Amino acid sequence: MCIIVAPECYTVDELGSAFVSIVISRPTAPPYLRTALLGAAGGLRTSVPWGALAARGRLGGGARRLVPLAAGAGELAIDKLPQTPARSSPPGLAARLGSGAAAGWLVAGPPGAAIASAAAGLSAFAGERTRAAIGRQSGLPDPLIAVVEDLLAIGLALAATRA
Numbered sequence: 002m003c004i005i006v007a008p009e010c011y012t013v014d015e016l017g018s019a020f021v022s023i024v025i026s027r028p029t030a031p032p033y034l035r036t037a038l039l040g041a042a043g044g045l046r047t048s049v050p051w052g053a054l055a056a057r058g059r060l061g062g063g064a065r066r067l068v069p070l071a072a073g074a075g076e077l078a079i080d081k082l083p084q085t086p087a088r089s090s091p092p093g094l095a096a097r098l099g100s101g102a103a104a105g106w107l108v109a110g111p112p113g114a115a116i117a118s119a120a121a122g123l124s125a126f127a128g129e130r131t132r133a134a135i136g137r138q139s140g141l142p143d144p145l146i147a148v149v150e151d152l153l154a155i156g157l158a159l160a161a162t163r164a
Contacts, residue, residue: 044124
């Protein structure tokens, strides 16, 4: 599959890598950009922002660190199952909005909560539609596309939580 940007044609992987590289190359992103990235990651995978915060030591140690990491690993596995409900279903969307808002609050207070929640909602719908379109157009199995989406979510969250 090819996405046309200006006169060039890029694969989805190339565009995703370029985006994450640009974001990660910044030494420290401004707080509101970090909250938007955390929210976008949470829209793709609900628990990934918390896993990234835990991995960076921002939630403390012990259970405060292990529980979000375990939840993130579990979500990455469960997302590949065919019976997993759509992220745009009311419970799935509410979890993504809430996760994004709470992570944004932790990083930048109430404005961060609003920004991250909005970014989570946008990325939830955009991710769902993009994943379906890539599957239809490429014929790739959905779990394979989901792994690429996992990597994008993790990259966004790690970029957002970079010290």
